Amino acid sequence: MSDTTLSSSSSSSMNDGLPARERRWAAVAVLLGIALSNLSTAVVNIALPDMALSLGASDAATVWVVNGYQLAAVVCLLPVAAMVEALGLKRLFASGLAVFTLSSLVCAVAPTLGTLVAARLLQGVGAALLSVAGVALVRVIYPQRLVGKGMAWLAMAVAVPAALGPTFAAMVLAVASWPWIFLINVPLGGVALWLFLRTVPGSERTAHRFDGLGTLLNGLAFGLLVVGVGTLGSGDRRLALAEIALGLVCFVLLFRQQRRHPSPMLPFDLLRLPVFSLAVLTSSCSYTAQILAYVSLPFLFERVLNMTPVQSGLLITPWPLTTAIAAQLAGRLVVRYPAAVLSSLGLGILAVGLVLMVFLPAEPAYWQIAWRMALCGVGFGLFQTPNNTAMMTTGPATRSGVASGMNAVARFAGWTLGSALVTLLFGLGGEQGPALCLAVGAAFAASGAVASAARRWREVRAGG
Numbered sequence: 001m002s003d004t005t006l007s008s009s010s011s012s013s014m015n016d017g018l019p020a021r022e023r024r025w026a027a028v029a030v031l032l033g034i035a036l037s038n039l040s041t042a043v044v045n046i047a048l049p050d051m052a053l054s055l056g057a058s059d060a061a062t063v064w065v066v067n068g069y070q071l072a073a074v075v076c077l078l079p080v081a082a083m084v085e086a087l088g089l090k091r092l093f094a095s096g097l098a099v100f101t102l103s104s105l106v107c108a109v110a111p112t113l114g115t116l117v118a119a120r121l122l123q124g125v126g127a128a129l130l131s132v133a134g135v136a137l138v139r140v141i142y143p144q145r146l147v148g149k150g151m152a153w154l155a156m157a158v159a160v161p162a163a164l165g166p167t168f169a170a171m172v173l174a175v176a177s178w179p180w181i182f183l184i185n186v187p188l189g190g191v192a193l194w195l196f197l198r199t200v201p202g203s204e205r206t207a208h209r210f211d212g213l214g215t216l217l218n219g220l221a222f223g224l225l226v227v228g229v230g231t232l233g234s235g236d237r238r239l240a241l242a243e244i245a246l247g248l249v250c251f252v253l254l255f256r257q258q259r260r261h262p263s264p265m266l267p268f269d270l271l272r273l274p275v276f277s278l279a280v281l282t283s284s285c286s287y288t289a290q291i292l293a294y295v296s297l298p299f300l301f302e303r304v305l306n307m308t309p310v311q312s313g314l315l316i317t318p319w320p321l322t323t324a325i326a327a328q329l330a331g332r333l334v335v336r337y338p339a340a341v342l343s344s345l346g347l348g349i350l351a352v353g354l355v356l357m358v359f360l361p362a363e364p365a366y367w368q369i370a371w372r373m374a375l376c377g378v379g380f381g382l383f384q385t386p387n388n389t390a391m392m393t394t395g396p397a398t399r400s401g402v403a404s405g406m407n408a409v410a411r412f413a414g415w416t417l418g419s420a421l422v423t424l425l426f427g428l429g430g431e432q433g434p435a436l437c438l439a440v441g442a443a444f445a446a447s448g449a450v451a452s453a454a455r456r457w458r459e460v461r462a463g464g
Contacts, residue, residue, distance in 0.1 A: 018141050022199050026141045027153065029196035033097050034134045034157040036185050036192070037127040040104070041069065041415065042165020045295070047178040054178065057113040068117045070419060071226060072124025073131070074412040075219040080132045081405020082211065082265035089133050089140060090200050094193060096129025101189030108179035108186075131408035137200070139392055148389050152331030155384040158411070160320040167313030214257055214265050221250035222413070229420035267402045270394070275340075276403070278455035279391040280410045285448030286347055286383055287414025288421070289441040293354060293376065295422045296437035300357075304434060305364070318370050319377040326381025331389075339386035340456035346382030347449035353379055354442035358435050379445070387452070418444075 018026055044066050052062040084092060103122035110116035135154065142150035172181050228243030258264040270276045294316075301312040330342055353376035361368060391407050418441075425440060426433035 018199075018201075023141050025195055026137075026199040027150065029192045029199060030093070030134055030137050030141065031153055031157040032188060032192040033093065033100070033130050033196070034154065035161045036189055037096075037100060037130045038158050039161035039165055039168070040100075040123060040127070040182075040185065042161060042294070043169040043172075043181045044069070045165075045298075046169040047173060047181055050173065050178045051113075051116070055110075055113045055116065061113060064117050065113075065120050066419070069120045069124040069127070070412065070416045071223055072121045073128045074222050074226070074409070074416050076125050076128035077132060077405055077409045077412060078218050078265040079211070079215045080128050081267075081402050081408070082214075082263070084132065084136070084402060084405065089136055090196075092129055093133035093137060093200075094197060096126045096133060097189055097193040097196065098126075099123075100126030100130060101186055101193065104182045104185035104189065107182040128408070128412075131412065132405045134404070135388065135392060135407045136404035141200070147393060148331045148334045148385065151388045151392070152327045152385045155327040155330075155381065155388065156324045158384075160324055164313075164317065164320055167310075167317065170310055170313055211261060211263070211265055214254060214261060217250050217254040217257060218265065221247050221254050222416075223247070224250060226416050226420050229417065229424060267406060270403060270406065273394055274458040275455055276391060276394045276406075278340075278451050278458070279343075279387055279394070280406055282343055282347070282383075282387055282448045282451045282455070283391070283407065283410035284414045284417075285444045285451065286350070286380070286387070287411050288418040289347075289350065289354065289414075289444040289448070290380065291415045291418030292421060292425075292437045292441035292444070293357075295419060296425075296434040296441075297357075299426075300434035300438075301369075304431070315366065315369050315373065318374040319380070322374045322377030323381040323384070326378045327385045328381075330382050330385040334386040334389050338456055339390035340452050342386040343383045343390075343452040344449045344456070346379045346384070346386075347445045347452060349379030349382065350376055351379075351442045351445035351449065354438050354445060358438045358442070383448070383452075390455075 048062050048065065051065060052058065055062075080092070087095075100123055103119045103126060106119040107116055107123065110119055138150040138154055139147055169181055172184075224243045225247030228240045228245075228247055231240035231243060255266070258266045258268070271280070297316055298312045301307045301315060307315070326346070330346070333342055353372055356372045356375070357369075360372070388407060392403050394403070421440065422433075422437055425436045429436035
């Protein structure tokens, strides 16, 4: 937002944030939109069998209700982030809320699987708009001294719905049919949109030409790579390797095309900053670890330990609860301690927690699972807020929108890669698939801790 100047009757500025009363309601609107989009990534898995039966579709085809959403989101993130200056943060977030809410209604009334998948693709587009604008709006809504606090609330809006989604879906399906997991978004999304439009000031827009070739290469690169990793788990390895190879070629072509573009989607100015680029890498590793755990844990609890879906949901709950507490603590600590140190500590704790889950006793008591899950949650909470704060404050405030886009790219890329890896590891590991996913998740968390430590080393060398 190089020439973006926020204006409102309260004379708020991007650096000063909004007045306290407006700030509270604006934050509620933004956090509610982010929470709804993250809830929609988590509630669908448990309802897939009911959807397949209701719509007369195969299980394999129905999985596209999940994959379509994630792919649409990750493919749209970079192009949307590049257009922030042309669209404006307010317009971007409001459009995302509108698209997400209306597509939720279409999902609920979809008569066929094709219609449902198409609506989920639109939901993914809405989620991309919300993710790009949401993080940047935290820096607009909160004054500089409270940005860490805002990031802590944002971390809760991302982590808690993602973890509680399966339990919430199980509760809904116990009393109603699967369309209701989408219908809940309609009134809540409408309220968030109304509140957002009333409280958040508008912004000026600047001319920006749409990069069609870059958008195409971006979509092919992410799409082919993610689909290829997922195909590895189905046994067709020649096709999978071809898809992955083509995806990597598209990534190379995208990078070369972006280097020559006058207004690139890839923020090379920010990525040249080691603190920023390492924060992006750290974030991708952490979210890959998170989704590997979230998807595999229900299978561990229900297939290996013979628990019910309700028991499984309750045992996952300590993770988001302790994440919420640790994220708030980290929001205060990041003012006093380096973000890279807190992030490394958090991801180290997460790695230890996941390794301890791998080595559960054969017949564990509930408390033996609960404290390990709580440890994972503490680690993730300590990492998330400092890392997001560092990513959003490393560059100038005028680049908040682009930094927010990279934040969202890192998150969705990690989730999408993690989901594809679950398919691969389940295919390779058989009954040991859940434990293998947790072990690989621990490795990703440890890699993220190392990347964050390297960031601190860079800061020390630079005199920070």
